Amino acid sequence: METMVEIQNLCKHFGSLVAVDNISFQVTQGEILGFLGPNGAGKSTTMKMITGFLTPTSGTVKVAGHDILQSPLSAKRRIGYLPEGAPTYPDMTSAQFLDFIAQIRGLQGLNKRKRLDEIIQRVNLESVLDQPIDTLSKGFKRRVGLAQAILHDPEVLILDEPTDGLDPNQKHEVRTLISDMAKEKVIILSTHILEEVHAVCSRAIIIANGRLVADGTPSELESRSLYYNAVTISLRAPQQQAPEIRKQLLNLPQVAKLETLEESPSLLTYQLFPKNKSPIIAEISQHARERNWKVEELHLDTGHLDEVFRTITTAH
Amino acid sequence: MRSTWIIFKRELASYFATPIAYVFIVIFLFLSGIFTFYLGNFFSRGQADLLPFFNFHPWLYLFLIPALAMRLWAEERKSGTIELLMTLPVTVTEAVLGKFLATWAFTAIALGLTFPMWITVNYLGNPDNFVILAGYIGSLLMAGAFLSIGSCISALTKNQVIAFVITVVVCLAFILSGFPLVLDFFKGWAPQLIVNTISSFSFLTHFNAISKGVIDLRDLIYFFSLMAFWLFATAILIEMKKAD
Structure with a gap:
């Protein structure tokens, strides 16, 4: 070129x-x-x-x-x-x-x-x-x-x-x-x-x-974003099970961090962050299938440009 | 020089696209008429010439020409079009010349429209038409000199009012530099050579000589070198501070 x-x-x-x-x-x-x-x-x-x-x-x-x-x-x-x-x-x-x-x-x-x-x-x-x-x-x-x-x-x-x-x-x-x-x-x-x-x-x-x-x-x-390869999962489950589900998700080998987005009586929504930005969606969906969770939504984040922009431009 | 011609055409047309051209021409004709017939005692002098007409030109130009010149570059700066113009494949010299020549041509049109004055004097008597022609040439050259000063000062600022006021002051200095008012200021401390130089810078000295029918090469050189100097300064200023 x-x-x-x-x-x-x-x-x-x-x-x-x-x-x-x-x-x-x-x-x-x-x-x-x-x-x-x-x-x-x-x-x-x-x-x-x-x-x-x-x-x-x-x-x-x-x-x-x-x-x-x-x-x-x-x-x-x-x-x-x-x-x-x-x-x-x-x-x-x-x-x-x-x-x-x-x-x-x-x-x-x-x-x-x-x-x-x-x-x-x-x-x-x-x-x-x-x-x-x-x-x-x-x-x-x-x-x-x-x-x-x-x-x-x-x-x-x-x-x-x-x-x-x-x-x-x-x-x-x-x-x-x-x-x-x-x-x-x-x-x-x-x-x-x-x-x-x-x-x-x-x-x-x-x-x-x-x-x-x-x-x-x-x-x-x-891909420099904190949210890159982060996964949002929403599932139908009673609120009592929330601590157990959180523990299981955090125990997945590649998951580094969990953030609770919503815990209503019937719907639990979490955002999961991978270690080293590696892909974790397969792992999570497999785990959900094994446990027969009623998954309402499973969403893969490709990163937020505005967040990258903010991080980069304010750090210098 | 092709670009100069294109810029010239655009600039000249832009005067006529707005009321500027018509307002300027009407006021110029009106004032030159008043000055000639009332202040200049055109009739009671009983002489078949246009001296009373030309005699007022320096003073008329003192206010009208800066009003024309003030927009030359200040407006380009203000509206941001200078960025457009200077990133086109055009040199600064071509742009400065094109814009200046357009304004000069415009004053030539205004001056040309005073022809009824010439018809009047030919109708009433038998004037020396060569002297009248010389008067027109001198007047046009002086207008060019005023304009070149205005062009340079307009290049300094984006504020047209400032450009106008400073141009009037500088032009006034050039008119008055032959007068005691200015010379006395220098006489006290400056060597005679400088005082003589300053006095030789006066528009009036050179203009009066030409308008009496004496087209001396030195007067022509004076006006042309003055224009060259101020236009050169304009080009340098634009080059240096085009983005400010």
């Missing part, structure tokens, strides 16, 4: 404040990289350095082999960028604005016409083409911003909080759009919506206090 974005030892200081502290990573063709982190962690700053808007204090950024500092124009030609909040010229109509971007991107004549039509259709802008962007709803403004970013069919697409402030339907639309483009491009997007990482990203990076603290697929990150 070809490395499209290469970031090495990237640092950015604002006076005495270290906004980005020695971040390195690479992104290859076909990857959708999610940038996670609390507000102010350095996500936007990093993106601004990748797109050449901010000059790094030290470190290098290479986009499709072009150094953003040494040959900014050829690097910028290969990038499509949606800045945070999707800024556009409010007085222009969507059509005028996109035409301006197309010209700056070097599209001309028939080719420009074709490309504009294609993109306008892709992001559903037909109905608002002749309205000033100022008068558009948030969802449409974001779409204009997205259209602007993908107009020249860039190899690398960088989206700073593309779904921030949109309603659930609009979020879904934007995510579908992003997923559709994944095969042909490298996409880096920042977000603080964790479900989004699952929905669209093939890889996630967590940044806290300017440092890269985790890098892996969403599932890998989830």
Whole structure:
């Protein structure tokens, strides 16, 4: 796989404040990289350095082999960028604005016409083409911003909080759009919506206090969760039997910890945590079958990304 | 330079997309008319020239041009579009030039619309049309110099009001630098060379020379180098603090 974005030892200081502290990573063709982190962690700053808007204090950024500092124009030609909040010229109509971007991107004549039509259709802008962007709803403004970013069919697409402030339907639309483009491009997007990482990203990076603290697929990150491979079991049994059942469950070889979620007169619900995050669901279900427990629910937890996120970002 | 042209077109069109263009042009024409006919005693002078018209231009520009220039970069900063513009494959120089030239072209349009003044004076008498043309050229050059200053100061802030006020003050200094008010301040302690340099920076000296019909190369160089200097400063400022 070809490395499209290469970031090495990237640092950015604002006076005495270290906004980005020695971040390195690479992104290859076909990857959708999610940038996670609390507000102010350095996500936007990093993106601004990748797109050449901010000059790094030290470190290098290479986009499709072009150094953003040494040959900014050829690097910028290969990038499509949606800045945070999707800024556009409010007085222009969507059509005028996109035409301006197309010209700056070097599209001309028939080719420009074709490309504009294609993109306008892709992001559903037909109905608002002749309205000033100022008068558009948030969802449409974001779409204009997205259209602007993908107009020249860039190899690398960088989206700073593309779904921030949109309603659930609009979020879904934007995510579908992003997923559709994944095969042909490298996409880096920042977000603080964790479900989004699952929905669209093939890889996630967590940044806290300017440092890269985790890098892996969403599932890998989830496996760091305390809840990874934890099992929730609900069974119908009289409350008197509860202490005995608890004891039996705890005696299973791989079970490390038991938490009582509910003990009502007829229903007992427990959450069981494995030793070393090993899978324990088979063991538990077998035990339940042997004892003829009336199991109402048996649920395997795949880990909570938000819990991993909290643990990682507050520890540093 | 293709990008400069594209940015130029966008910027110029943006004036006409909002009421700015129409308000500016109407007020410019109205005030230049008032100044010429009432304060400048156009009729009672009994001379067929446009000197009373041009004489007020520095003062008219002092307030109107900063109002045009203040939005050049401050607005891009405020709305965040500077991030969009600076991540497009465009150099800072191309952007600075494109935006400046658009505003300059806009003032040229406003200035051009004062043509009834020229028709009037030709109807009433036999003026030296070359002198009038020189006056227009001088006025346009001076407007460009004001604009380049405004462009630079607009690049410093995201607040248009601050950009306006500081530009007015700097432009006023450039107008007054030939006046005793400013020169006396320096005379006490600065060497004569510096005092002379300051006085030679005055817009008025150079503008008056041109508007009397004397197009001296030195005056042209003065205006063009002034514009080059301030635009260069604009580019450096944008490059340095584009993200602030």
